[in-house]
Amino acid sequence: MKQIRTYNYTQKPKKWITLLYSMLTLLIITFPLVIYIFIYHISSHLISVPLYIFLFILFIITLGIGIYTTIRFLIYATREIVTSKYELALKDVIIQHTDEIIILLDMFGKILSINPSLTAILKYDKEEIINQPFRIILYEKSFEDSIRLRDLLLSRFRDVFKGYEAEIVLPCKVQHYSEIKSIAFKLIPVFQDNNLQYILAIGRVIQSDFLTSNYLKTEYAEFIIDNNIRMVNLLSYRLTRNLEPYLDKREIIRIQLGLQEAIINAIEHGNLEIDFETKSRLKKLEGNYWDHVLDICNKDNLEKRKIKVEYHLSANGVKYIIRDEGKGFDWKQYVAATPNGNLIDNYHGVGLTMLQDIFEVSFNENGNEITLVKHFA
Numbered sequence: 001m002k003q004i005r006t007y008n009y010t011q012k013p014k015k016w017i018t019l020l021y022s023m024l025t026l027l028i029i030t031f032p033l034v035i036y037i038f039i040y041h042i043s044s045h046l047i048s049v050p051l052y053i054f055l056f057i058l059f060i061i062t063l064g065i066g067i068y069t070t071i072r073f074l075i076y077a078t079r080e081i082v083t084s085k086y087e088l089a090l091k092d093v094i095i096q097h098t099d100e101i102i103i104l105l106d107m108f109g110k111i112l113s114i115n116p117s118l119t120a121i122l123k124y125d126k127e128e129i130i131n132q133p134f135r136i137i138l139y140e141k142s143f144e145d146s147i148r149l150r151d152l153l154l155s156r157f158r159d160v161f162k163g164y165e166a167e168i169v170l171p172c173k174v175q176h177y178s179e180i181k182s183i184a185f186k187l188i189p190v191f192q193d194n195n196l197q198y199i200l201a202i203g204r205v206i207q208s209d210f211l212t213s214n215y216l217k218t219e220y221a222e223f224i225i226d227n228n229i230r231m232v233n234l235l236s237y238r239l240t241r242n243l244e245p246y247l248d249k250r251e252i253i254r255i256q257l258g259l260q261e262a263i264i265n266a267i268e269h270g271n272l273e274i275d276f277e278t279k280s281r282l283k284k285l286e287g288n289y290w291d292h293v294l295d296i297c298n299k300d301n302l303e304k305r306k307i308k309v310e311y312h313l314s315a316n317g318v319k320y321i322i323r324d325e326g327k328g329f330d331w332k333q334y335v336a337a338t339p340n341g342n343l344i345d346n347y348h349g350v351g352l353t354m355l356q357d358i359f360e361v362s363f364n365e366n367g368n369e370i371t372l373v374k375h376f377a
Contacts, residue, residue, distance in 0.1 A: 270324030
């Protein structure tokens with residue numbers, strides 16, 4: 001994760017500036033009193049004229065330095081204000097005319113402000129989206145179908161709360177249309193006095209590639225990743241970005257959700273060897289489930305074991321092979337649990353059931369490799 005600087009958007013005056021103002025104010029206030037005291041001492045012959053002249057010159061010099069320094073500071077401050085106004089105006093022009101979606105959220109994920117690009121791309125009016133939760137722009141069906149996607153989104157926001165930038169690709173609905181757009185969001189925390197005040201969400205629509213859409217016939221890729229769930233969301237979009245010529249957008253989203261489920265299962269239950277009972281116990285604890293996983297899992301498994309993902313695209317279909325370095329599991333019990341061979345649909349098998357609903361699913365003998373096949377009509 002990329003940690004960013006925490007900028008204070010309100011500037012505190014420096015201590016020496018405060019001291020300077022205090023001294024200057026004191027000098028100006030006491031100036032008449034000093035003149036009166038000097039005149040009184042001279043008329044009463046309590047102080048010699050040369051000493052009076054020296055002290056008076058010293059006072060005038062001190063006052064002059066204070067006035068000069070203050071004028072210089074005011075000139076500098078005026079220039080800074082003018083420059084800041086120019087920069088703000090320039091930034092406003094950029095924000096208003098950029099193709100990227102810009103959303104300002106409060107620390108609870110509620111929308112405070114948007115730029116015109118969001119309205120142009122997703123067709124939301126500003127009045128109907130302000131003070132609404134961030135999820136209002138998301139394709140709701142994807143979140144109904146996938147606990148994983150909700151968990152991934154929550155984990156990204158937790159990273160932001162800790163002061164890190166976070167990236168996630170999300171399916172967003174176009175208001176009043178059936179169209180769905182995939183948008184890559186960067187979530188940036190904005191702090192004041194070390195406290196999170198705002199979250200800046202900058203989104204970029206993932207466009208279809210012309211050459212891929214019209215001329216790509218076959219493709220093969222192989223990825224080897226660490227046990228880092230933050231990569232799973234981005235990888236699932238990379239593995240499906242060339243499916244648009246063959247499948248409906250909603251079906252592609254289902255494939256993305258299925259891949260996320262399969263890869264996280266490989267990390268969680270394969271490489272890290274978190275069994276279902278342990279997972280159930282950790283889920284009940286307060287805080288982030290994945291933080292608890294990292295606390296209890298074998299560090300060698302976490303650092304050394306990898307996930308291998310193979311991707312095969314052809315004109316007839318797409319195939320994904322996901323392999324972990326764990327001990328595997330007895331997948332045959334799920335097939336044998338029902339007469340028709342369907343994967344058992346219970347608390348521990350919901351993810352596998354979802355995969356079978358999307359793909360043709362098969363395992364290797366050890367159960368540490370799953371093959372997912374999707375045929376094109």
